[in-house]
Amino acid sequence: MAPDTNSIFAAAIPEPYRVLGLKLRPFSLGHYVTLHRHGSAFVSDRETNASREDLIFAAIVCSMTFEEFNEWIDSGPLPFWRKLGAVLRFLFFQSSLWELMLALKRSRAEYEAARWGRRIGHFDFAEKVRLFKRYVDEHSEMPKFWEEKEPKASGGHWAQSVFLTLTGELGFTASQAWNLCLREAFLHFFKHAESMGAVRLMDESELEAIHG
Numbered sequence: 001m002a003p004d005t006n007s008i009f010a011a012a013i014p015e016p017y018r019v020l021g022l023k024l025r026p027f028s029l030g031h032y033v034t035l036h037r038h039g040s041a042f043v044s045d046r047e048t049n050a051s052r053e054d055l056i057f058a059a060i061v062c063s064m065t066f067e068e069f070n071e072w073i074d075s076g077p078l079p080f081w082r083k084l085g086a087v088l089r090f091l092f093f094q095s096s097l098w099e100l101m102l103a104l105k106r107s108r109a110e111y112e113a114a115r116w117g118r119r120i121g122h123f124d125f126a127e128k129v130r131l132f133k134r135y136v137d138e139h140s141e142m143p144k145f146w147e148e149k150e151p152k153a154s155g156g157h158w159a160q161s162v163f164l165t166l167t168g169e170l171g172f173t174a175s176q177a178w179n180l181c182l183r184e185a186f187l188h189f190f191k192h193a194e195s196m197g198a199v200r201l202m203d204e205s206e207l208e209a210i211h212g
Helices: 008-012 029-037 052-062 066-073 080-092 097-105 108-120 125-139 158-168 174-179 182-195 204-210
Strands: 017-019 022-024 145-147 199-201
Touching: 008 182, 017 052, 017 125, 022 052, 029 052, 029 066, 029 158, 029 174, 029 182, 052 108, 052 125, 066 174, 125 182, 145 182, 158 174, 158 182, 182 199
Parallel strands: none
Antiparallel strands: 017 022, 145 199
16 A cells, blocks of 8 residues: 555644644644744754753644744733732742743743743653654655656745745635645645646655655
């Protein structure tokens, strides 16, 4: 039986993942762009080791839509009542000075992310990193294809090409393009390229042959 590498069915309904207690959305173009923008090790163009903070941040990003995360990260300073609550906890409930300074100095998003990171406590870091990498790899797998034409060199990033094809040629809204599972986005992108004569997607027999 041929693997489902080029299957629109598997791409449209990807396997669900939960990491560090968060239900992750299908890994999308918007997630990739956001993580790349913030220098995440999980989408780095060079070999980079992920830290505990990288993993926590990446899980938060991928638990939200592209728009939800941008709204959350720009949510401004911590509200006064949350700062007051932190002061009262420090004075009467023996919370740490670190938590107090966190509330007074950081933005709402930074404060909430740091507090959530502390609540997680101890976990098997290496195992969770492997799980998150598997989630990214499965949800961003590219289809197998043959090149029919020599591709033209471009200084633009592939993410821009995928986004412009989805929105400019295939009728997706910007929000749909940002939040579509990246694996499905790749399939639409290369199917469009096939219709333009640039590539040919491998059929089942070819997929079976290259996978042994």
